[in-house]
Amino acid sequence: xxxxxxxxxxxxxxxxxxxxxxxxxxxxxxxxxxxxxxxxxxxxxxxxxxxxxxxxxxxxxxxxxxxxxxxxxxxxxxxxxxxxxxxxxxxxxxxxxxxxxxxxxxxxxxxxxxxxxxxxxxxxxxxxxxxxxxxxxxxxxxxxxxxxxxxxxxxxxxxxxxxxxxxxxxxxxxxxxxxxxxxxxxxxxxxxxxxxxxxxxxxxxxxxxxxxxxxxxxxxxxxxxxxxxxxxxxxxxxxxxxxxxxxxxxxxxxxxxxxxxxxxxxxxxxxxxxxxxxxxxxxxxxxxxxxxxxxxxxxxxxxxxxxxxxxxxxxxxxxxxxxxxxxxxxxxxxxxxxxxxxxxxxxxxxxxxxxxxxxxxxxxxxxxxxxxxxxxxxxxxxxxxxxxxxxxxxxxxxxxxxxxxxxxxxxxxxxxxxxxxxxxxxxxxxxxxxxxxxxxx
Numbered sequence: 001x002x003x004x005x006x007x008x009x010x011x012x013x014x015x016x017x018x019x020x021x022x023x024x025x026x027x028x029x030x031x032x033x034x035x036x037x038x039x040x041x042x043x044x045x046x047x048x049x050x051x052x053x054x055x056x057x058x059x060x061x062x063x064x065x066x067x068x069x070x071x072x073x074x075x076x077x078x079x080x081x082x083x084x085x086x087x088x089x090x091x092x093x094x095x096x097x098x099x100x101x102x103x104x105x106x107x108x109x110x111x112x113x114x115x116x117x118x119x120x121x122x123x124x125x126x127x128x129x130x131x132x133x134x135x136x137x138x139x140x141x142x143x144x145x146x147x148x149x150x151x152x153x154x155x156x157x158x159x160x161x162x163x164x165x166x167x168x169x170x171x172x173x174x175x176x177x178x179x180x181x182x183x184x185x186x187x188x189x190x191x192x193x194x195x196x197x198x199x200x201x202x203x204x205x206x207x208x209x210x211x212x213x214x215x216x217x218x219x220x221x222x223x224x225x226x227x228x229x230x231x232x233x234x235x236x237x238x239x240x241x242x243x244x245x246x247x248x249x250x251x252x253x254x255x256x257x258x259x260x261x262x263x264x265x266x267x268x269x270x271x272x273x274x275x276x277x278x279x280x281x282x283x284x285x286x287x288x289x290x291x292x293x294x295x296x297x298x299x300x301x302x303x304x305x306x307x308x309x310x311x312x313x314x315x316x317x318x319x320x321x322x323x324x325x326x327x328x329x330x331x332x333x334x335x336x337x338x339x340x341x342x343x344x345x346x347x348x349x350x351x352x353x354x355x356x357x358x359x360x361x362x363x364x365x366x367x368x369x370x371x372x373x374x375x376x377x378x379x380x381x382x383x384x385x386x387x388x389x390x391x392x393x394x395x396x397x398x399x400x401x402x403x404x405x406x407x408x409x410x411x412x413x414x415x416x417x418x419x420x421x422x423x424x425x426x427x428x429x430x431x432x433x434x435x436x437x438x439x440x441x
Contacts, residue, residue, distance in 0.1 A: 036182045036313045043167045043179065044234050051232060053190045055225040056156040058218035060198025062122070063087045065214040066146050068202055069129050072211040079139055083129075083146040085395060090150025092391040098155050099384025103377055106240035107162070111154050111230035115222050118152040122219040125149050126212050154226045158383035161187050165371050165379060166237035180368065182313035188363045192306035196299045238380070259434050260382055263370040266427045267386045270363065271393020273336075273420040277301070278394075279401030280339070280413035281348075287410065288345050300349050301356035309360030321372065322435045324365045325428035332358040333421035339414040362424060369431060393420075 040049060063084050071080030102110040125145040164183035168176050202214040282294040315324070335355045342348040367386060374382035397416060405413040 036178065037186065037310075039179055040183060040186060043183075044163070045232070048232055048234055049186070051225065051229050052156060052160045052187075053194065054221065055154070055229040056160075056190065057194050057198055057201075058118075058222045058225075059091075059153050059156070060194040061202050061214055061218045062091075062149060062153060064199040064202045065206075065218060066125065066129075066149070068206045069126070069211045069215055070142060070146075072206070073129050074139075079142070083142055086143045086146035087150035088391050088395045090147040091153055092150075092388040092395070094151030094153070095155050095158070095384040095388040095391070096381055097151075099158060099380040099382070100378075102155075102159060102162075102238075102380040102384075104240060107159050107235045107238055107380070108230045111156075111159070112227055114152055114154040115226035115230070118149060118154060118226075119219045119223040121145060121149040121152050122215055122222070126215050126219075130212060154222065154229075155384045155387060156226065156229055157187065157191055158387045159380060160229075161367060161371075161383050162238055162379045163234045167234065177317055178313075180371075181315070181364070184364045184367055185309050185312040185360075188309035188360055188367070189306040191363075192302045192309065192360070196302045199295060200299075257373055257375055259373040260370070260375075260385075262427060262431055262434055263366045263373065263382075264385050264389045266366045266369075266424055267389030268393040269420045269423045269427065270366070271390040271395075272397040272400075273332075273359075273393075273417045273424070274390070275394035275397030276401035276413060276416035276420065277339070279398050280405055280410050280417070282402075283405035283410035283413060284342075284348065285345070293345070297345070297348060297352060301352040301359065304353050304356030305360040305363075306356075307360070308357045309364050312361050312364045315361075320435075321365055321369050322428065322432040324361065325369065325431050326425065328358040328361040328365065329421060329425040329428045332362060333418065333425050336414075336418040336421045339417065340411055369435070372435065 066087050067080045067084035069080075070076075070083040074080065098110055098114055125142070125148075128141045128145050131141075161184065164187065165180065168179040168183060201217075205213045205217065278294065278298055281297050285293040285297060312324075332355070335351075335358065338351045338355065339348075342351055367383070370382050370386050371379060397420070401413040401416050404416065
């Protein structure tokens, strides 16, 4: 796959480029004095970056906030964990639906509707979780509210990536690839930051003030920030797609190319890596101190992953997507074995710091490949499906890793992320074949 052809993520929006006024689109990409990341405000406007970052924070707070609130009010860790799982299942199922609607109807109306529904669902979750003295039907009401809150959560991160793919589709191919790598690097870093900051914010507010406050804050942010993101001028770069007859070729279910399964399965493996690592770290930290330290240990890997994701913007353009995937995932698989080595918290911190380095680039690359293989007019569906893959993999692996840690110790649980990373490397090898066979567009 030549680097000049990796621009295909922007192709679905080429028909909509004229939707942006000429004054809003750069006539010709130019190097920015502040470096490559200074190009992003030129493409999308200065307010888009902080808006996109803060608007996705409620999603990062929702799962942990639900766990904290339900556990606190019910006194049951089992019910709290089940409610948090219902949020994850709802998000995994609802995200592709919202993405598909955004493709057909446009991002703005779908995000506005999702913001309203999600706010109502979260408020309902707070009310049902607070009714601890209710009759026996209470747990079912909590789980239903948790599921609806997850299913209706606005997919800001995936849809922001769709906008970047459209915005960077202008100009010449080498500059497009560089801008897209920079934008996707930023987006992966934003995800890492919010999923470290979100749980930390939940812990602070719940412990110092009230357990319902984090979810109330998440609802307030959703109803204010998501509409602002929905109506930001960048939504015009991704107009609603009208259904056209699909070009000939092998298709998966629902008219999707079979090649789309490759990055989706890769994201399930990525989620498996995350979920099993979290579960194993909980057991590991409990053996040496307290299980509550697992979140801090996991955040260490998130920090190095975020920094490495930013670095992708500066990687050579001749380093193709498929080669990037194989090299980063192979390094990730090799380093994951080191999780079996530490016998102290300090050693584990060092291992996690190193292990995070290939994680960010793999995330950036798989999202970029998803854009390459996505059919025209279905980019939102594919991006949200990739995000759902992470959620589903995390949920499944948390259960698997927790069971292995409980029955055989944390060493057995650490084998799961090593296997998941190895699977990612194998999928990367398949990506080499798939992307090489795709005609330049």
